[in-house]
Amino acid sequence: MDNGIEKRIELAAPVSRVWRALTDYREFGEWFRVKLDGPFVAGKVSRGHITYPGYEHVKWEAVVQKMEPERLFSFTWHPYPADPKIDYSKETTTLVEFRLEKTATGTLLVVTESGFDKIPSGRRLEAFRMNEGGWAEQMKNIERHVAKPS
Amino acid sequence: MSRNPRSGMADRQQARAPVFAALGDETRLLLVAKLCGGQPHSISQLTRGSKLTRQAITKHLRVLERVGVVRSVRVGRESRFQFDPRPIERMKQYLDFVSEQWDQALSRLKSFVEK
Numbered sequence: 001m002d003n004g005i006e007k008r009i010e011l012a013a014p015v016s017r018v019w020r021a022l023t024d025y026r027e028f029g030e031w032f033r034v035k036l037d038g039p040f041v042a043g044k045v046s047r048g049h050i051t052y053p054g055y056e057h058v059k060w061e062a063v064v065q066k067m068e069p070e071r072l073f074s075f076t077w078h079p080y081p082a083d084p085k086i087d088y089s090k091e092t093t094t095l096v097e098f099r100l101e102k103t104a105t106g107t108l109l110v111v112t113e114s115g116f117d118k119i120p121s122g123r124r125l126e127a128f129r130m131n132e133g134g135w136a137e138q139m140k141n142i143e144r145h146v147a148k149p150s
Numbered sequence: 151m152s153r154n155p156r157s158g159m160a161d162r163q164q165a166r167a168p169v170f171a172a173l174g175d176e177t178r179l180l181l182v183a184k185l186c187g188g189q190p191h192s193i194s195q196l197t198r199g200s201k202l203t204r205q206a207i208t209k210h211l212r213v214l215e216r217v218g219v220v221r222s223v224r225v226g227r228e229s230r231f232q233f234d235p236r237p238i239e240r241m242k243q244y245l246d247f248v249s250e251q252w253d254q255a256l257s258r259l260k261s262f263v264e265k
Contacts, residue, residue: 005248009260011263022259031262032255033255
């Protein structure tokens with residue numbers, strides 16, 4: 001795994017349907033729970049606010065990167081902005097990518113979020129997530145990894 | 151969005167970015183790997199086997215110290231460095247939090263496109 005977070009989900013809907021749900025700003029807003037001011041345009045800032053009950057004061061801001069029809073939609077943002085009092089502009093943004101693939105039953109959607117860090121390899125970051133095993137063990141993995149001649 | 155208390159998240163977010171940045175370096179990761187056993191190490195011990203100079207290693211240790219991943223303890227005339235897992239644990243919690251948000255959002259997307 002070469003990214004901070006990767007999610008794969010099978011959707012029983014055609015690629016065109018999933019593409020619309022991702023890139024039509026109103027449809028995106030419905031499931032993502034954000035009210036956007038206008039359509040997504042590659043290279044442009046997308047603004048709005050969260051509609052999740054209790055968090056309506058939280059602003060949404062992302063920069064749309066790529067819109068390759070029915071294949072790839074991506075944007076950069078400050079992941080899950082939580083507190084309007086914090087100046088997130090100082091923090092690194094992460095890159096969110098939605099990749100679509102046609103399957104026999106519908107669409108395979110792969111979502112990745114990367115750039116939580118400047119760590120060159122996502123595998124190391126993954127090691128930090130420690131789903132199992134203790135610290136020492138995880139760190140040994142890192143040690144083995146970085147000790148490899150590059 | 152989250153069921154977690156927002157204030158808690160904000161604290162974690164403030165602490166997060168520098169920790170990520172501090173660990174974004176091969177030498178520093180290697181130092182953390184050496185220290186994570188829990189035993190305090192001297193700079194000489196940490197420099198051994200490395201191509202880097204004592205000064206360079208010290209500089210990297212100070213970066214880790216600033217974000218709290220490493221603490222220095224004085225033993226006689228010598229500084230020893232000790233690993234503190236807490237900042238990295240917070241980072242892990244944060245990633246778990248983000249991961250959980252995605253699970254929830256994607257399950258809403260699934261119901262949305264499959265209805």
